[in-house]
Amino acid sequence: MTTAPHPLLATAHALATGLLAPHAARVDQAGVPASHLEAIRRSGLLGVSAPKEYGGAGAPDAVAREIQEILAGACCSTWFVQTQHHSPVRILAQSALPVRERLLGPLATGESLAGIAFAHVRAFPRVPVRVTAERDGWRFDGTVPWFTGWGLNDVMLLAGVTEADEVVFAFTEAREQPGLRASEPMRLAALTAARTVSLELDGLWLPDDAVVLHTPQEKFALVDRPRNTNASPAVFGVAYAALRVLEDAGESETAGALRGRLDEVRGQVYALADHPVPYERVAERLALKTRSYDLMRAATTAAVVAGGGRAMGLDGTAQRLFREGMFLLVQGQTTDVRRAHLDALAQL
Structure with a gap:
């Protein structure tokens, strides 16, 4: 027996294919419009991890991760604006202070961003x-x-x-x-x-x-530091988007080889993200994070190579994904992540 997909996944796919991806090139050059954020507010996605009693969906972390993948692969700029929202929601949900009652509801429903x-x-x-x-x-x-x-x-x-x-x-x-x-x-x-x-x-x-x-600070760091040892879902979203560009260019064999490796690493990353003790197996988490970067870089590079000179146009999807991948290499970077990544690169 299989579990039916969470309805917010269908919502995310609809937003990605109907709004975000078709306008991603224009947004990249002109800026994220308020209308994109308004559509996300109305969709319920901003409350994916918020408690149901405050108007959120209370969805599992696996659902929240997949939504972030979908949005990042469609329009990384829009993804990056809305992803900021989810940390305040989680911190409020864990707080017992009065501000929780004032703000968690509006943030969970998308009334406030x-x-x-x-x-x-x-x-x-x-x-x-x-x-x-x-x-x-x-x-x-x-x-x-x-x-x-x-x-x-x-x-x-x-x-x-x-x-x-x-x-x-x-x-x-x-x-x-x-x-x-x-x-x-x-x-x-x-x-x-x-x-x-x-x-x-x-x-x-x-x-x-x-x-x-x-x-x-020491207590906060104990909880916060391990979070960045896991690869961001956006890394996989951008990588899979690049593989779709590669397939559209007729390079299915290359795309298939990369996809198999990406699927494997993604599964390992998310299994560790669900580990009940976030500060355990840190070395393994960092190794998988750098491997995820390697595969994202390979996928976006392959998309540019397959596109040839046409990929250099600012309206081209391949070059945009390549630049977005470069951004994700340093997004949320900590000293530990930087050291692990540089050490891995030195072994190439």
């Missing part, structure tokens, strides 16, 4: 954003190097580190306000369309009831 401004916390002991207790709240000072979805997100989850080496996560509106100023959108080699900016914080004050998590 969240972005994240906390990757810099992983740079510890370097502290790009310092937090200080002040007036029944918290003052944030420093620089957030990356914030994606500026002008598209409604709220952001911001984090910094106190002098006592505690991390404080709090929500605020994703707009300029006293103490918060955004840079001009960055011009990047890939995913410029995702509207990424840096944020200057100069005395941004947020009240206590905006806080969703306050914990020692």
